[in-house]
Amino acid sequence: MTPVPLPLRCDVHPLEAARHLLGCDLVHVRDGRRVAAVIVEVEAYGGEGEDPASHAYRRRTARNAVMFGAPGRLYVYFTYGMHHCVNVTAHRTGEAGAVLVRAAVPTDGLALMRRRRRTADDRLLCSGPARLAEAFGFTVRDDGRRLDAGRLHLQRVRHVPDAEITWSGRVGLSGADDGRRWRCCDVTAARWLSRPP
DNA sequence: CGAACGATGTTCT
């Protein structure tokens, strides 16, 4: 089966893109070794002046520049002095936005993921944005990389019906949280989420 | 269980 080419509906508002990223296998090949996991939890982040919780809210800066660029790329940032988080850029033309990938079910390269994560508990490989980034080996060096049909791509492996999706509040926001429910979970994968919806 | 907290460095005010 050939990968579905991107943009996999990333040229839409991040809220809509988020819904379409559920059920997609995120695939990354580095040094000839492949890791993959099916996305089950994401959060949408809006554009300049739109979403106070978004890195793009104030203005374009060196860190968030990729959010203002083409959709269907990785936006990777460093946080809390030790963690990385991975987004897929998603927005309509002329706007900014991204979808944070918060959890996924590992499907390939589990041995390498366990090594990178220093754990044998498979539930702890990709159940959280920084865990997922570490399992995939993503760092700021990968910021801006294009998701295509090559060593880094998305492939839809499951259709997630609306009835199996729960929308809830985004995680870890403090002052910037205005209560919008832009977190999107595949509830049939409850065991693999970063936390309950 | 759940709550509290320390780690650790970049970004923004």
Next chain:
DNA sequence: GAACATCGTTCGG
């Protein structure tokens, strides 16, 4: 100088 789209460990009930 404060905040931070987090995680792992420790402590209390």
